[in-house]
Amino acid sequence: MSELEQVQVPEVENVTLALDGAGTLTLTGTIAIWDPSERLGPFFQQVHAAALRDARSVLRVDVTGLSFVNSSAIRLFVDWATWLRKEPESRRYQLRFVTDRKITWQRTSFAALAALAKGIVVVEHKE
Amino acid sequence: MNPDEIRQQLLEGGAAPLVLMRFRPAWAYIDGIREFGRFFCQTTFSDEALAERARVVIQETLENAVKYSTPGPEAELELSIFSRGEHIEISVSSLPDPAHLHTLKEEIAWINATDAEQAYVTAFERAATDAGGGSRLGLARIRYEGNVELSVAEQEDGRIRISARGRL
Numbered sequence: 001m002s003e004l005e006q007v008q009v010p011e012v013e014n015v016t017l018a019l020d021g022a023g024t025l026t027l028t029g030t031i032a033i034w035d036p037s038e039r040l041g042p043f044f045q046q047v048h049a050a051a052l053r054d055a056r057s058v059l060r061v062d063v064t065g066l067s068f069v070n071s072s073a074i075r076l077f078v079d080w081a082t083w084l085r086k087e088p089e090s091r092r093y094q095l096r097f098v099t100d101r102k103i104t105w106q107r108t109s110f111a112a113l114a115a116l117a118k119g120i121v122v123v124e125h126k127e
Numbered sequence: 128m129n130p131d132e133i134r135q136q137l138l139e140g141g142a143a144p145l146v147l148m149r150f151r152p153a154w155a156y157i158d159g160i161r162e163f164g165r166f167f168c169q170t171t172f173s174d175e176a177l178a179e180r181a182r183v184v185i186q187e188t189l190e191n192a193v194k195y196s197t198p199g200p201e202a203e204l205e206l207s208i209f210s211r212g213e214h215i216e217i218s219v220s221s222l223p224d225p226a227h228l229h230t231l232k233e234e235i236a237w238i239n240a241t242d243a244e245q246a247y248v249t250a251f252e253r254a255a256t257d258a259g260g261g262s263r264l265g266l267a268r269i270r271y272e273g274n275v276e277l278s279v280a281e282q283e284d285g286r287i288r289i290s291a292r293g294r295l
Binding site for chain 1: 154157158161176179180182183186187190244247248251252254255264265268271272
């Protein structure tokens with residue numbers, strides 16, 4: 001059984017989180033709460049740790065249904081890339097964000113994130 | 128020309144604010160006001176992209192204002208949206224903690240002096256090396272994603288006005 005299946009998915013207002021054992025985290029809704037790092041940060045860390053224990057080569061984060069986020073939520077994705085960058089290369093997985101280019105914040109923010117974390121973060125566009 | 132002068136010129140030229148709202152600096156209002164601003168811009172200008180830009184500007188300026196407002200009855204926020212000719216201006220005035228003002232002015236001066244996309248990427252780099260800090264992405268995001276110029280004006284009563292001005 002995948003370690004990802006053991007991760008408890010939290011309930012956070014206005015956003016739905018779904019995590020499957022095949023290695024995809026799907027976020028749907030909006031994230032504009034005061035401090036997403038308190039509400040979502042520990043969950044993202046658990047997903048990251050589980051992906052490492054599973055020795056996954058790729059973890060997909062599908063944000064195509066995430067219509068809006070505040071900059072504090074964007075910061076969480078930056079943190080995630082930073083956790084990965086701190087891992088030895090042999091343990092790293094590819095963090096692959098599935099995005100919708102028609103949604104402005106996704107187009108701009110994930111391009112910046114990919115520039116920051118070359119080789120770690122990959123941005124995939126869903127048609 | 129500072130934002131207050133621009134506003135005065137707009138008013139003298141016959142422009143009225145399209146939106147003028149005053150409210151307590153409460154986080155609970157932000158979602159509703161952001162979505163109203165998005166709806167308003169989409170309906171008024173029939174422009175989905177502009178509505179998305181307005182949504183980012185309103186969210187991040189209001190978050191900033193709520194987080195750094197001083198307590199008390201004088202601390203109410205004012206959101207205004209003006210348009211004239213080819214330009215739109217979204218601004219938020221607030222009564223911030225004076226300690227925050229210097230940082231805010233420096234940040235806006237740096238962002239305005241830097242290419243908008245580069246400022247956003249640099250803000251990401253800063254966030255990546257500042258473990259546990261606040262996001263500090265918001266203002267750079269406003270400029271890049273909102274495609275606007277930012278300014279801050281101080282008023283005699285201690286209030287400040289952050290304005291985002293761009294093309295329609």
